[in-house]
Amino acid sequence: MGKHNVNVLTGVISATGEAPREPAGKIEHGTAAFWQTNFALFAAGFATFALLYCVQPLMPLFSADFGVSAAGASLALSLTTGLLAVSMLVAGGLSEAWGRKPIMVASLLLSAVLTVICAAVPHWSTLLFMRALMGVALSGLPAVAMAYVGEEMHPRSLGHAMGLYVGGTGLGGMAGRLLTGVITDVWGWRAAVLVIGLLGILSAAVLWRCLPPSRHFVRRELRVAPLVRAFGTHLRDGVLPLLFVEGFLLMGSFVTVYNYVGYRLIAAPFSLSQTQIGLIFAVYLFGIVSSTLAGSLSGKLGRRVVLPATFILMLAGTAMTLSNQLWLIICGVTVLTIGFFGTHSVASAWVGARAQVGKAQASSLYLFAYYMGSSVIGSLGGVFWSLRGWHGVVSMACALLLLGLVIALWLYAMPAQAARQTADVGSLK
Incomplete structure (x- = not known):
């Protein structure tokens, strides 16, 4: 294959063996741009995991309302995570051609809209279909957020920024479960899912408004062969x-x-x-x-x-x-x-x-x-x-x-x- 350099976050291979030089103008800790960027990423991580896990405490209610077994009710989460897993393998590559921020905003917004639809569907099969689509849609955010942080943050601020994003995902997973339980007791599970979906739409708006456009992203044609070779190397x-x-x-x-x-x-x-x-x-x-x-x-x-x-x-x-x-x-x-x-x-x-x-x-x-x-x-x-x-x-x-x-x-x-x-x-x- 000759002498190449592989970008550690994207897997894209350049034509030279030299490590790329550090671009100027990266976001550093302590600046307004740093806090604005991390506020957007924190909101996105929070919403992602709230949307993903809000159905987990509702499974007993799904069994009662739709007449499905415990294993059947678990599909509301399992279908989403399964398709999320598969889609994440390609979502990062798609962002190489389409851009980081557009993929992340579209991913979060579409996932939130699908969650709002879940609150209104009358049939179990339709709810599962919406949740399955959500797994595909949601993959664009976690797969791309790490690449965005790696490209735009100064190396000295990278760990801090990633920690804030991961913290947002953890709090989102907890809040999605907790908030769903509280609202369900008062207004029912459909109202709870609707509220989570609306929070997701709000978070998508925050992401679109506050996340700076990529300054160090270089658009590249999607190349399958280098990705497949990288997967093979890891599996061996x-x-x-x-x-x-x-x-x-x-x-x-x-x-x-x-x-x-x-x-x-x-x-x-x-x-x-x-x-x-x-x-x-x-x-x-x-x-x-x-x-x-x-x-x-x-x-x-x-x-x-x-x-x-x-x-x-x-x-x-x-x-x-x-x-x-x-x-x-x-x-x-x-x-x-x-x-x-x-x-x-x-x-x-x-x-x-x-x-x-x-x-x-x-x-x-x-x-x-x-x-x-x-x-x-x-x-x-x-x-x-x-x-x-x-x-x-x-x-x-x-x-x-x-x-x-x-x-x-x-x-x-x-x-x-x-x-x-x-x-x-x-x-x-």
Whole structure:
């Protein structure tokens, strides 16, 4: 292929082997442009995950209103995340030809409009169709936001900007669940979905108005061959495929518990309201803090030391939810959430460090596996719920987490020298 340079965020190959020079005029921390840009990205990340996860606490109501099983109700989320996973593989490439900001604004606006439509549809099949379309539409924002930040932010401000965006996504996931629960108790689930959709439209307006146009984006023709080569390189790596599997397992088990815990808590002996169930999702705040702590610990102790520990936390938290004491169930969900955010933080950072070329494609493969875990395992959990109730859900989730722990221990035992054979810098610390 000759000597080429690969852009780490877009995977685009240039004709020379020299690293591109740092363009002047990038956005730096402390400037008005920095806060304006991050306000727009924070709003976009918040809305993205609120739109995505607002249906999760509503699954028991979907079962009651539409007469579908728990597994059937889970399709309201699983179809969205499944198509999101597939679409993210190509959304970044499309933005190379069409531009960053137009893709992000159109993605968020269309997703919000589809959510508003979901609030009014009379039939279950129509709601699922709207949610499936939303998975395709929504892929344009998370896939492109990282590329925009990497291009427009000064390297000294990159970490801060990305942290604000990720914080917005975490708070959006929590608020989408919490706000939906509160509004549902007062006005019903359709009003709750409508409010989330309108917030999404407002966030799209903020994104359009406040996000500066790309100054360092260079429009390129979409090229499939370099993308395919980058995917192939990552899949042949000695470590990356194991991390992709870890993403599948950790997200699948986490979403399974969150999907069906509402079915357990809304029934006797707990008989919680939608607002009370929604308040439980406030434990997301602990998870957001734990992701930062896990990143710090992995820098001191090494990723292959921290990763098994976070899987053990997820296992312990899941097992705690078997209790018949409400306070212990809430503690279990909290421990699971802390472990999940820590595991995801370590695994995703490991992917970025391991991939030496085509970092965007490596991240896309990880996110593909991550969201496919949510889609496939999240729906499969409904079968276990129907067969054995909460014990079935916990048994399935624990089996997956045990497999994830085995892989983490395998990575821990892998000699560092062997791990460096295909990627010198992305080593096992």
